[in-house]
Amino acid sequence: MAAHQLTLSVPATPIAVASARHQAVDEIQRWAAELDDEVVHTAELVISELVTNTVRYAATGQVRLEVHLSEAVLRIEVYDSSPVLPQPSLPDQHSENGRGLFLVGALTDRYAAEPTPTGKRCWAEIALTAATGPKAAFSLPLQRS
Template sequence: MAAHQLTLSVPATPTAVAFVRHQAVEAIQGWQVDLDDEVVHTAELVISELVTNAVRYAGEGQVSLEVQLLAAVLRVEVRDSSPVLPRPGLPDEHSENGRGLFLVAALADRYAAEPTPTGKRCWAEIALPVRPATKTTVSLPLQRS
């Protein structure tokens, strides 16, 4: 499978989340690759959560998104200028936020947050379902007794 990629950079504003999510889903669907609706929906949620966290905690500056379709995974990577690495945890039941990385951990097959020279990178990988290459039909002659 050929690699497909989308890269976006937007100001760290609340309106950026919906814009980035929409652009990413549109690009993924435009790659003309047979992806499950579940994979696309999972990617949409992961993108939304990672970009929301970046916007909320990065302060001013840019937030960058990169989505790559590789052989067996869809990789989502978000970069921002804050050096503070997020820590997943369970929020209080009355909290209005704090569930983003918990959701990413539940939805993605792998995820991490890593420092970079200019801030941090948070990424998640969604494994693509394995589909049989071809359908095989076996027909056997009926035996009469």
């Protein structure tokens, strides 16, 4: 499988989440028609959660989404201008939101958030090989809210 990369810049608005998700998933499917449906669906959810979190909590102006496909990994990165790193938590059973990063951590093989010179990058990786070994521990500690 050849390496591929997609970079999208979208406005930090709720309507942009769907647009970014659709464009990225369409491109991922064009790159590798042989990708397992589960990988594509997982990527769709991860893109949606990471972009939504950025739009909801951090971004003003533009949000940059990058998707990288290599032989072994599909990597999703979302950049924004806020230096504040996310603080994932385990919501109580009655919360209507707050589960996004928990889902990202449960569905991907690795994920983290890290500062950049202009804000931060939140990323997640989905391994494409069958022998991935045990999942890495969460890079972001979870706290009960």
